Amino acid sequence: MADLLIETPEGLGCPSGRFVIDPLLPVERAVITHAHGDHARAGSNFYLCQTDCAPLLRRRLGADARIQTLAYGERLSIDGVTLSFHPAGHMLGSAQVRLEHGTSGVWVCSGDYKREPDPTCLPFETLRCDVFITEATYALPIFRWDDPAAVAGAILDWWTGNAGKASVLFCYALGKAQRLLAELLRKTDRACFIHGALEIPCEVYRAAGVKLLPTRLIGDEKRFAGELVLAPITARGSPWMKRFGDFETAFASGLLRVRGTRRRRGFDRGFVISDHADFQGVLRTIAETGCSRVLVAHGYRDALSRYLREERGLDARAVSLLREPDAEGD
Amino acid sequence: MRRFAALYEALDSTTSTNAKVAAMVAYFHAAAPADAAWALYFLSGRRLKRLITPRLLAVWAIEETGTPPWLFDESSGVVGDLAETVALLLDAVPRRAAELFSRPGRADGSLEPVMLPLESAGIPKTGAADLPLAGLIEGLLLPLRDADEAAKRAAVTGLWAALGVRETFLLNKLVTGELRVGVSDTLAVRALSIRAGLAPAVLSHRLMGTWTPGAALFEDLLRPGASETDHSQPYPFFLASPLQEAPDVLGDRALWLAEWKWDGIRAQLVRRQGTAWLWSRGEELITDRFPDLHDLARALPDGCVLDGEVLAFAHGAPLPFAVLQRRIGRQKLTPRILAEAPAAFMAYDLLEENGTDLRTLPLHERRARLKRLVSQAAQERLTLSAPVTAPSWEALAAERAHSRERAVEGLMLKKLDSAYLVGRKRGDWWKWKIDPYTIDAVLLYAQPGSGRRATLLSDLTFGLWDAGVLVPVAKAYSGLTDEEVDALDRWIRQHTVERFGPVRHVEPVHVFELHFEGIAESTRHKSGIAVRFPRIARWRIDKTPPEADTLAALRAMIRA
Incomplete structure (x- = not known):
């Protein structure tokens, strides 16, 4: 054989x-x-x-x-x-x-x-x-994932808790971002902002009939206090971030299950969710x-x-x- | 416990000082006083004695989960921390013991938490994850101190079965005596001062020295203007900041006191109520370590506190720090050691006299009183740190150039009208240290670091040439940027020649410039030399191993 x-x-x-x-x-x-x-x-x-x-x-x-x-x-x-x-x-x-x-x-x-x-x-x-x-x-x-609905709940709590600031959530632009948007839609219908790199993947997902949280492009928007922003990890530390003024950052990844990684990456929050x-x-x-x-x-x-x-x-x-x-x- | 775990996570996941303080203030408001006292104990850098070794915890977890030991080791290599590996493993793998009870599983396949016979420990059976922190420590953990291994295992595995992953991690850190919280104690004091509505200086004074956590203690801390009852307590140390530029920026030389920066143990000598206590800067009571200072302490008038340096001192001159260090390392102080390294107290400052706190008086006034007190005491082992009188900054710089010959680390510059503040406040006190020793060494071994760098091979050993062979001379783990640490970690993983447990022997390729503060002969080191405070100054990518320094060159520095 x-x-x-x-x-x-x-x-x-x-x-x-x-x-x-x-x-x-x-x-x-x-x-x-x-x-x-x-x-x-x-x-x-x-x-x-x-x-x-x-x-x-x-x-x-x-x-x-x-x-x-x-x-x-x-x-x-x-x-x-x-x-x-x-x-x-x-x-x-x-x-x-x-x-x-x-x-x-x-x-x-x-x-x-x-x-x-x-x-x-x-x-x-x-x-x-x-x-x-x-x-x-x-x-x-050592790797075990929590219920994704619970992770989405934690993200929503984090977003709501950062009332006076922008909440910038980094994630992979294709796949993870849409999964988070679909999970969040089960808990809220509040629109969030997305980085340009997420625009096309989101369009393709919607065209395939996947329901996502309403999204807005950054465009000329100036005020982000209290808003959620999804962005690819490459945007971190770039001049693109300046527009958000006062903000909190988080990263959604299975890597963050390990404390050393969470601390070394230096995000304000880590959400453990993996594909x-x-x-x-x-x-x-x-x-x-x-x-x-x-x-x-x-x-x-x-x-x-x-x-x-x-x-x-x-x-x-x-x-x-x-x-x-x-x-x-x- | 759940609340403390949430606090720990909040502190652990942010680098913002304000966010840390806010989290602590909220905790101090919400927590029961007994729990808050224990939290404060850990926040101020105190630790429980180790009850169980991390390795033993690992063995239990391996057996509870039926994990092959090699797979556990593989996992702990990724996590970089045994206590955390155990917590993650227990969270992720169904447990054997749990299966014995054949409890119903949750929908997601994980197991229902089990209830413990906690009432036997006097703890209400309300679900162990909500165990109060003080109840956990005082009721369950501290009594384990004298328990046998079986009892320890029963208690710990019982808690494991009931706690969530975060609480399990904290429990593991507690029982292994490794719990560290990512805040400085000044930050904890700041949060407590906001909670109490008291000045940070008052609280840090109340928190000095040894204390036993408890509800009464926490309530006492918060009491406005409560009288200080513990006479042994020293004052919080005022620390100088490093002076990075030429001292001209400090203005008129005449406004400053210059004195040598002695290389010993910074300490406070507290003389009250007919007794004396000696405290190190690390807030450790070291009275018993220095019986040769007891006579001089008794000769001081009651109600005074001196700030100074404990030095090894003979024939009217200080001995190198290495001499004192040999003495510190000994369990027992034999007459021979006391004779080899006799101690003396070099006084810098007078913080209390006749029971009155002098810290707000200007330095020149405190020094005048100190001078009088030292001369009246007339003790051979008590000296005044003499001012360095060079009249200009240039003349002072010339004096400083001879620091090494005097066995000092450089100069201290203190503003003559300065008060004695708390902690490291910039502006009034500066340490103007001499340049460190420097040497180019080759990276030989690497092992995982700790804390933030636990997953990275960042604890490094360096070697110098001796008869054609590289001999290890120093370990260093600080001085590289995060990017350099990442890059080096990747390189090490790909260029490991041999492994001895966690230690990797790497190809001798990379040269680093090391800085260190002191150097002495040593019988405990393979190279015959011990260096003090070694750290990495930079990665010499421009150099190859043959260009690194020799052991002979390092040895020559001892005599220099």
């Missing part, structure tokens, strides 16, 4: 189907799990992605890119390999890639995923498979797939694969795919 996916210099490649999942280098056929920059790179000839991912991928790749789409659950045969996308719960249009081919059995590549509820995308779908390729961004037992699975989420997912073999990519690969081997008796191995040090959209 031949391996359906193998490590190649271009990334996780499928020799039978002659495509690469989230290629690191330009290839002929790229299968994209989701639209974050560390998964969706320009330069390949053909792209295949989930339907809701396409507008976001188009923004990244340009008008000329050749993108083919597939709805969740729809099957496509590529050189005899049956491929389908299934919700990964990471962000809008994020997909696990399910592959089936002859005697190789069923392979599922998770892409980035989480198990917590997220109003901006379909929940993670458990797939039975023989081989599961999982991410491990937060796969250490990657926590340790129990990863373990639960692997158990539910019923797989006997696990490949671990990204994050704490060595620790998770050793744990799965020694404690769960699985055939687990770390795969090294060259990646940028920080995963996006955490």
Whole structure:
């Protein structure tokens, strides 16, 4: 039984189907799990992605890119390999890639995923498979996420508590920002301001039918006391911040679970919320797939694969795919 | 406990002084006096004695959660702190002990908190997370001091099962004696003074020395104009600020008192009610450490307080700080040590005379009284810190150039009409220190720092060349910017040659300029040399290891 996916210099490649999942280098056929920059790179000839991912991928790749789409659950045969996308719960249009081919059995590549509820995308779908390729961004037992609704409540309290000041909340512009806006909408309908980098992602989400908190662009607005502003982390410390006068800052990220990181980053507040699975989420997912073999990519690969081997008796191995040090959209 | 945890988090998550003070004031208003007293105990930098080692806590948590020890270590490497790793782990992993009770799980898969037999500790059974801070410490933790390991474990794991992640973190810090709160004690005093409506100086005086937290203590602190009952208490120390520029900016030389900056232990000698107490600047009572000063203390008139420096002193001249340090390090003061490093008190200032607080008098008046008092006492081991009389700033600078030969750290400049203030107030008192020793050394080892830099490899060991080999000479962790620390941390992780527990041996590539204040022979150090207050001056990216200094060059500084 031949391996359906193998490590190649271009990334996780499928020799039978002659495509690469989230290629690191330009290839002929790229299968994209989701639209974050560390998964969706320009330069390949053909792209295949989930339907809701396409507008976001188009923004990244340009008008000329050749993108083919597939709805969740729809099957496509590529050189005899049956491929389908299934919700990964990471962000809008994020997909696990399910592959089936002859005697190789069923392979599922998770892409980035989480198990917590997220109003901006379909929940993670458990797939039975023989081989599961999982991410491990937060796969250490110290990582556990709180109920996102409670985190949204804490953000709202923080915003309301900063009455005389602007509340500047930093987060990833694509995915996390929209998730926060959708969560906040369940608690308030008060409009907030967004940085220009969030404008297009918000438009795409709304066009896909995702309901977000009403947003306003900064424009020439001068008064921000008592207002919430969502901005990408790159705006921090830039001259763009001057307009807010007196302000409080916060960052929303899974990284902030650790006190040292919270303190070193020096934000006034840290909200622990992540779009990657926590340790129990990863373990639960692997158990539910019923797989006997696990490949671990990204994050704490060595620790998770050793744990799965020694404690769960699985055939687990770390795969090294060259990646940028920080995963996006955490 | 929940309220204190919220205060801790508020203080921990902001760098704004105003926000910190506001959080403390709100806490002091809301908390019960007994809890507020304990909070103040920690806010003012005091700590409980260690009841349990962090490693033992880790072992319990590993067993409670069934976590493989190597995975715990992997996690603690990311967190950088054992007490926090334990708290996060307990929060994130279902516990074995908990499963034994087969309690119903919450919807999100976490477990319902368990109720403890707290009434046995005299604590009402209202849900442990709301345990009052004082009840927790006095009712549960302090009695553990003499308990065996099994009892300690039962108490701590019982609390773990009932507390949230933040409270568990604080509990772990409390029992390991490591709880540090990110405020200075002057800030805590400022908050308390706002709460009490009293001057900060009054409160910091009331808080000096050793005290036992309790409701009565906190209520006493807040009482307007309450009489001071503890006669042992020293006054809050007035601290000088470093003078960064030439002293010309201070104006007329004649308005200033110049004296040597002696290198010993800054201390106050309190003589009241027929007894004497010696307090270090760290508010530690050190009377018993210096039996050779007891006679001179008894010779002083009742109702006086002297500010000065404890020095090792022989044949009318001070000995290097290293001599005094050897004595401080000893558990037992043998006659031989007392003979090798006899102590003396070098008096700077007179804060109280005939039971009257003199601190608002001008310095020249206090000094006149001090001079009279010292000469009347006529004690060999009590001397007056003599003014350095050089008439101009230039002449003074020339004198300062000879500081090292005199075994002093430079000069102190005090305005002659200055009052004795509290804490570090700029303007009236300056320390004009000589330039530090400097050496270029190679980075050899790194390990995680503490506090804010707990996750970063920022505790560094440096070496110098000796016969073609790099010999470790100094550890330093301060002096780099956050960006440099981040960059160095990344580099170290990629260039680790060998690991010994938390310590990483790195490739000898980077050269740093180190500054330090003192240097002495040492039998306890591999290099045979101990340096004092080493810190990183800058990262010499322009230098390669062969250009670093030699041990011989460092050794030559001892004699210089």
